[in-house]
Amino acid sequence: MILRFLFGFTFLAFLLLPAAARAQARYALSGLVKASGAGEALTGATVAVPALSLGASADERGAYSLMLPEGRYQVVVSFIGYQTLTRDINLTRNQRQTFQLAEAGNQLGEVVVEGTGNLQQKLQTTQMSVERLTAKEAKLLPALFGEVDILKTLQLKPGVQSGGEGTSGLFVRGGSADQNLVLVDDALVYNPSHLFGLFSVFNPDAVQSVDLYKGGFPAQYGGRLSSVVDVKLRPGNPDKFTTSGGLGLISSRLTVEGPIKKGKGAFLLAGRRTYFDVFTRQINKANQDDPDFNPIPDYYFYDFNAKANYKLGDKDEVFLSGYLGNDAFSFGSGQGFDFNFNWGNKVAALRWSHTYNSRLFLNTTASYTGYKYDITNRLDQFSFNLASDIQDVSLRSDLDYRPNDQHTYRLGVTATAHRFGTGRLKAGSDDGRLSLGSDVTYYGQEAAVYASDIYKPTEKWQFEYGLRVSGFQSGGQQYGGLEPRAAARYSLTPTLSLKGSYALMYQYVHLVTNSGASLPTDIWYPSRGSVKPQRSQQVAAGLSWLLGDGRYLITNEVYYKWAQRQIDFKDGAQLFVNPDLDSEFLFGKGWAYGNEIYLEKKQGRTTGWLGYTLAWTKRRFPPQRGTSGVNNGDTFYPSYDRRHNLTAVVIHNLSDRLKLSGSFVFSSGQATTLPLGRFGFQDVFGADAAAVPVYPQRNTYRLAPYNRFDLGVVWQMKPTRWIPESDLTFSIYNAYNRRNPYFVYFDQVKDEQTEQVTGYRARQVSLFPVIPSVTYNFKF
Amino acid sequence: MRFFGMTRLLNTLPASVRRVVGLAGVGLLAGCGLQQDIDVVLPAYPPQLVVEAYLENGQVPRITVTESVAYLAEPTPQVPTDVTATLTLPSGQRTLLKFAPGVDTRTGKAYTHVGTRTLAAQPGQTFGLELLDTQGRRVTGSALVPAQVLLDTVEWVFNDKPDDQRRAYVLGRFRDPATPLDYYRFQIHRRRVNRDPEVDYTVEDRLSNGTEYSLGTGYDYKANDTLFVTLYHLDRPYFLFLQSVQDARNANGNPFGQPSGIKSTVEGGLGVFTFLSYQRRRVMLK
Structure with missing residues (x-):
C-alpha cells in the first residue's frame, strides 16, 4: 500500500514539473570543474559571475550549470587548495566550458587559497546549517597520533560535539550518534569508526570532501534525525599512474591510482593498516618465559577504499565505489583461553550517471552495505561464538532538472531491503555433547520518494522547498510519513543575507546500545512491535554577512529541534540475543536549541575559522512499562549536552614549504552519572561482601570543562629524482598537556598495613597527555 | 542439552566486552600517570x-x-x-x-x-x-518460596596432561522446568562453603526453556579437590536484584559501563527479601 502510494506520488511530481525555459535571450553555461593534471572532479568548486552576483557549485561529478543573459562575463572559478581561475566568457549561445584548476601548493602541503567565490556562494545559497570540509583541508590540521581524521575535524565546527576525548562520534545539534546518516558515495555506513570510536573509517587519502548537514536537510536525504554526513571518495588520476602514501606513528597508508583507459576512466585504490600488533607481539615474545607477564592483546585495523569511473559515451558514465574495513582484537592466554573479536563494514556502490542535456541529469545508484561483528571465545574444550550483523541492499535514482536560472528541480526514489541479524549465538564443546544455539533475525523494507525545487524569483529571494514521503515495514507492520522541507534566503544587501529553514525527519532503524560510548557490539533494530519510528522537527534561522571585501564570512544561526519517540533502555536491559528485545525499550521526548556563531576566512596567507555554540539538549522519559522511566520521568541532560563550545582553527602559510596550523577547543563538562550513595552488601553465605554504589539518577554530575590546543607543522621537502613530492607533518596533540577528564570513578582508600578501608575518594582519569607525532607523506 | 560453561560471559557479553576494554584502559592509564584525585560535589543523598x-x-x-x-x-x-x-x-x-x-x-x-x-x-x-x-x-x-530444582548429576573430566598439570573441569546438570522465567545461581566452593566461591554466576532459561542444562567450569581443579557444588533456584525479583547489583558495581570505574539503579525486591528502601531454595552437593575429584 505504502509503496503504491510512493510511486503514485512520484508520478504526480513529474507531472507537476513546469514547462521549460522562458523565451529570453538566456543561455546555459555548463561543464565540469576538474583539477589540472589529476583531472579529478572538484565537487563543491564554485563557478561565480561576480558582475551578476551569480554562482553555482559543482556537484559530485564536478558538473556545474548556470543560466545567464547573453553577454560577456568574467567567470571566477575557485576551490579550496587550488588557485583561483578567472576567465572571460562571451556567451552568445549555450556553451560548455571545462575549467581546470591548478593546485595551490604541492599535493601534500598545499596552501589554502580560495577566492571570494566560495564565501559568496555560501552567502547566496538557501542551504544553511551545512559544513563542507575537504580532505586537503583536514590534512593541514594537527591530528591525534598524526592520523588525519575527517570526521574528527568536523567536530571543530559549531553545533557538532564529540562523544568524549579522542572519539570520532558526532553529536549534532542535540542528536545522538545513531541519528547521523553517514554516506560514502551515496552508500550508507552503519559503523563509521575503528578502535572503539577513536578513529573514523575514512582514509583521508581516499576522501575528497565531506558535507555535514546539521539542519535544513534537502529532500533527497532521509532516514536519520539529526545530521547527514555525505562523504565523497576521490576519483583516480585519469592521466597518469601515481602512488602516494604515508608512514605514521601507528599506521601506514598507500594509494595507487591511474587511468583505466586514457580519456575514458580512472581508478583509485587506497589502503591503510595499523601496526600496534607488530610491536605488541614482539613484546609478548620477549616475555614469553616470564610467568608473571600478562600477554598484551593483539589489535589492528585495516581498510581499503576503491573507486573507478568509466565513460560509456558522451552522456553516460559509471562509477564504482567500495569500502572494506575490519578491526581485529584477539587475546590468547596460552593457558587454554582464547578470545577473538572482529568487526567491520563492507560497502559497495555502483552509480550510473546519464546526462540528457545540459539541463537534465539522472543518477541511479545500486548499493550494498553490511556491518558485522563476531566474537569467538574458547576456554579449554568449550567454545562459543556470538555474532550480529546488518545488511542493506538499496536502489536509488535521482533526477536533476534545471530548466532555467529560476528553478532547479530534483526528483528521486529510493528503496532499501534491510536484514537485521540482531544476535546469533553458538556454544558447545569439542565432543559435541554440549551445544546451544540461538538466532534472532528481522527483515525490513524502506522506501521513499521526494521532489524539491530551488526557486529564485528575484535576486533578493531564493527558496528551496520539497517533500519527502517515506515508508517502512517490518514484522507485518507498516509505518510512513510526510517529511516537508523548506528553506528561504533573503538578501538584505549584496553582503548580508537572512535565512530560515524547516525540516521534518523520520528514522526507522534504531541503535541498541546502553553504553555511553559507541561500541562495535551495538546493534541495529527495526521499527516493529512497540518500537515506532523516531521523528524530529527542526527550525533554524540565521544571517550570513560577508565582510572585508569578501574575505570573511560571519554566520549566526539559531535553531530549535524537538523530537518524539526517542529511545532509551531500561536499567539493566538485556540487549544481547534477546528475542524479546522490544520489551527493553523506553520511549520519550527530546529537545535541543542553541545558537551558533561562525567566522571563517579562507583567503590569504592566514586562514581558518572561529566558532562558538551555546546550546541545550534535554530528554524526558516518563514512567512506563513497569518502570519509573528515566530519572523518575524528570527532564535530564544526556551525556553529550554541552552548554558552551568554542573552537578556533588557524592555518598560516609561513613560506611555500612551511605551513603552521593550530586548533583550540573549549567545551563545557560532559554530563555523567556518578553514584550518590552506597551500601554494604553481604550476599548469601560463601559469597563476597561488597560496597554497592547507588545511582538514583542519570547525569547529575558534570565533568570538568574540556580544553585542548593542538599544533601542526607541514614541512614540504625538496623534490628528489624518485620522489618529487614529499613532506613531514608534525603534530602536537594537547600541546599544553591538559589533563582533560575522560571519566570519574570512586575508589577505596586502604590502610597500607592492615588493608582496612579507611575512606573513599574520587579519581579522575584522563586519556591523552601531550602526544607529539610525525608522519612522512610521499607521492610519485 | 544446554551448556553454560561460560555462562556469565555469555549472558553479559556486551558488558564483558565493555569491562575488558574499560579495565584494560584504566590499568594502562594508571600506569601512564593519567589519574588524579579530585574533589567532587554531589547532590545530597538521603540515607535509605x-x-x-x-x-x-x-x-x-x-x-x-x-x-x-x-x-x-x-x-x-x-x-x-x-x-x-x-x-x-x-x-x-x-x-x-x-x-x-x-x-x-x-x-x-x-x-x-x-x-x-x-x-x-x-x-x-x-x-x-x-x-x-x-x-x-x-x-x-x-x-x-521457589520450587527446588535438583542437580541430576555432578561430573568431572580430567585432561590428558602429566600429573603436575592434570586438571578437571566440572559439570553440574539439571533439567529446567517447563515453566518460563526460571533463574539459577551456580556456585562452586573448594573445601569450605563459608568462603568466597571459585565459581559464582547466574543464568536464566529465556533461550532454552524446559531443557537440560549443564553448568560448568574450565580445567581448574586438581585431583582430590573437595568441592561443594550449589544450585540455587531463584525467582525473578531476586535474579534482577543480583544483576542490578553486579551492573552497579561494574559501572563504577568503567567508562563503557551503563550505571544501573538497584532493582530491590522490597519497596521503600533498598535490598532483598527472598526465600533461598537450593541443593548442594559435596564431591571429591578422583
Missing part, C-alpha cells in the same frame, strides 16, 4: 534503609538491616537501632524479629534481627516482611 533477608527452610530467620550512606562518607557501617522488623508467615501470622545484632556462626554473616522459630515452608507459599523505624521509614516486601 537497606535489608538483606534470606529465609531458609529449617533455619531461624536472621536478617540484616543497615542504612545506605553518601558515597564519600566515612566507611563505618551504619546500623540503625530503632527498626522494628515483622515477618509475616504464609499462614498470615505476624512474628516480630528481635533486634539482637550478632554474627551467624553458620554463615559468617552479620545480622541485626533474629526470629524465634525455624521455618518450614512449601514451594509457592509467600512470606512478608515489614520494617518500620522511628523516622517513619517503612520498607515492605514479599518472598515466594
Whole structure:
C-alpha cells in the first residue's frame, strides 16, 4: 500500500514539473570543474559571475550549470587548495566550458587559497546549517597520533560535539550518534569508526570532501534525525599512474591510482593498516618465559577504499565505489583461553550517471552495505561464538532538472531491503555433547520518494522547498510519513543575507546500545512491535554577512529541534540475543536549541575559522512499562549536552614549504552519572561482601570543562629524482598537556598495613597527555 | 542439552566486552600517570534503609538491616537501632524479629534481627516482611518460596596432561522446568562453603526453556579437590536484584559501563527479601 502510494506520488511530481525555459535571450553555461593534471572532479568548486552576483557549485561529478543573459562575463572559478581561475566568457549561445584548476601548493602541503567565490556562494545559497570540509583541508590540521581524521575535524565546527576525548562520534545539534546518516558515495555506513570510536573509517587519502548537514536537510536525504554526513571518495588520476602514501606513528597508508583507459576512466585504490600488533607481539615474545607477564592483546585495523569511473559515451558514465574495513582484537592466554573479536563494514556502490542535456541529469545508484561483528571465545574444550550483523541492499535514482536560472528541480526514489541479524549465538564443546544455539533475525523494507525545487524569483529571494514521503515495514507492520522541507534566503544587501529553514525527519532503524560510548557490539533494530519510528522537527534561522571585501564570512544561526519517540533502555536491559528485545525499550521526548556563531576566512596567507555554540539538549522519559522511566520521568541532560563550545582553527602559510596550523577547543563538562550513595552488601553465605554504589539518577554530575590546543607543522621537502613530492607533518596533540577528564570513578582508600578501608575518594582519569607525532607523506 | 560453561560471559557479553576494554584502559592509564584525585560535589543523598533477608527452610530467620550512606562518607557501617522488623508467615501470622545484632556462626554473616522459630515452608507459599523505624521509614516486601530444582548429576573430566598439570573441569546438570522465567545461581566452593566461591554466576532459561542444562567450569581443579557444588533456584525479583547489583558495581570505574539503579525486591528502601531454595552437593575429584 505504502509503496503504491510512493510511486503514485512520484508520478504526480513529474507531472507537476513546469514547462521549460522562458523565451529570453538566456543561455546555459555548463561543464565540469576538474583539477589540472589529476583531472579529478572538484565537487563543491564554485563557478561565480561576480558582475551578476551569480554562482553555482559543482556537484559530485564536478558538473556545474548556470543560466545567464547573453553577454560577456568574467567567470571566477575557485576551490579550496587550488588557485583561483578567472576567465572571460562571451556567451552568445549555450556553451560548455571545462575549467581546470591548478593546485595551490604541492599535493601534500598545499596552501589554502580560495577566492571570494566560495564565501559568496555560501552567502547566496538557501542551504544553511551545512559544513563542507575537504580532505586537503583536514590534512593541514594537527591530528591525534598524526592520523588525519575527517570526521574528527568536523567536530571543530559549531553545533557538532564529540562523544568524549579522542572519539570520532558526532553529536549534532542535540542528536545522538545513531541519528547521523553517514554516506560514502551515496552508500550508507552503519559503523563509521575503528578502535572503539577513536578513529573514523575514512582514509583521508581516499576522501575528497565531506558535507555535514546539521539542519535544513534537502529532500533527497532521509532516514536519520539529526545530521547527514555525505562523504565523497576521490576519483583516480585519469592521466597518469601515481602512488602516494604515508608512514605514521601507528599506521601506514598507500594509494595507487591511474587511468583505466586514457580519456575514458580512472581508478583509485587506497589502503591503510595499523601496526600496534607488530610491536605488541614482539613484546609478548620477549616475555614469553616470564610467568608473571600478562600477554598484551593483539589489535589492528585495516581498510581499503576503491573507486573507478568509466565513460560509456558522451552522456553516460559509471562509477564504482567500495569500502572494506575490519578491526581485529584477539587475546590468547596460552593457558587454554582464547578470545577473538572482529568487526567491520563492507560497502559497495555502483552509480550510473546519464546526462540528457545540459539541463537534465539522472543518477541511479545500486548499493550494498553490511556491518558485522563476531566474537569467538574458547576456554579449554568449550567454545562459543556470538555474532550480529546488518545488511542493506538499496536502489536509488535521482533526477536533476534545471530548466532555467529560476528553478532547479530534483526528483528521486529510493528503496532499501534491510536484514537485521540482531544476535546469533553458538556454544558447545569439542565432543559435541554440549551445544546451544540461538538466532534472532528481522527483515525490513524502506522506501521513499521526494521532489524539491530551488526557486529564485528575484535576486533578493531564493527558496528551496520539497517533500519527502517515506515508508517502512517490518514484522507485518507498516509505518510512513510526510517529511516537508523548506528553506528561504533573503538578501538584505549584496553582503548580508537572512535565512530560515524547516525540516521534518523520520528514522526507522534504531541503535541498541546502553553504553555511553559507541561500541562495535551495538546493534541495529527495526521499527516493529512497540518500537515506532523516531521523528524530529527542526527550525533554524540565521544571517550570513560577508565582510572585508569578501574575505570573511560571519554566520549566526539559531535553531530549535524537538523530537518524539526517542529511545532509551531500561536499567539493566538485556540487549544481547534477546528475542524479546522490544520489551527493553523506553520511549520519550527530546529537545535541543542553541545558537551558533561562525567566522571563517579562507583567503590569504592566514586562514581558518572561529566558532562558538551555546546550546541545550534535554530528554524526558516518563514512567512506563513497569518502570519509573528515566530519572523518575524528570527532564535530564544526556551525556553529550554541552552548554558552551568554542573552537578556533588557524592555518598560516609561513613560506611555500612551511605551513603552521593550530586548533583550540573549549567545551563545557560532559554530563555523567556518578553514584550518590552506597551500601554494604553481604550476599548469601560463601559469597563476597561488597560496597554497592547507588545511582538514583542519570547525569547529575558534570565533568570538568574540556580544553585542548593542538599544533601542526607541514614541512614540504625538496623534490628528489624518485620522489618529487614529499613532506613531514608534525603534530602536537594537547600541546599544553591538559589533563582533560575522560571519566570519574570512586575508589577505596586502604590502610597500607592492615588493608582496612579507611575512606573513599574520587579519581579522575584522563586519556591523552601531550602526544607529539610525525608522519612522512610521499607521492610519485 | 544446554551448556553454560561460560555462562556469565555469555549472558553479559556486551558488558564483558565493555569491562575488558574499560579495565584494560584504566590499568594502562594508571600506569601512564593519567589519574588524579579530585574533589567532587554531589547532590545530597538521603540515607535509605537497606535489608538483606534470606529465609531458609529449617533455619531461624536472621536478617540484616543497615542504612545506605553518601558515597564519600566515612566507611563505618551504619546500623540503625530503632527498626522494628515483622515477618509475616504464609499462614498470615505476624512474628516480630528481635533486634539482637550478632554474627551467624553458620554463615559468617552479620545480622541485626533474629526470629524465634525455624521455618518450614512449601514451594509457592509467600512470606512478608515489614520494617518500620522511628523516622517513619517503612520498607515492605514479599518472598515466594521457589520450587527446588535438583542437580541430576555432578561430573568431572580430567585432561590428558602429566600429573603436575592434570586438571578437571566440572559439570553440574539439571533439567529446567517447563515453566518460563526460571533463574539459577551456580556456585562452586573448594573445601569450605563459608568462603568466597571459585565459581559464582547466574543464568536464566529465556533461550532454552524446559531443557537440560549443564553448568560448568574450565580445567581448574586438581585431583582430590573437595568441592561443594550449589544450585540455587531463584525467582525473578531476586535474579534482577543480583544483576542490578553486579551492573552497579561494574559501572563504577568503567567508562563503557551503563550505571544501573538497584532493582530491590522490597519497596521503600533498598535490598532483598527472598526465600533461598537450593541443593548442594559435596564431591571429591578422583
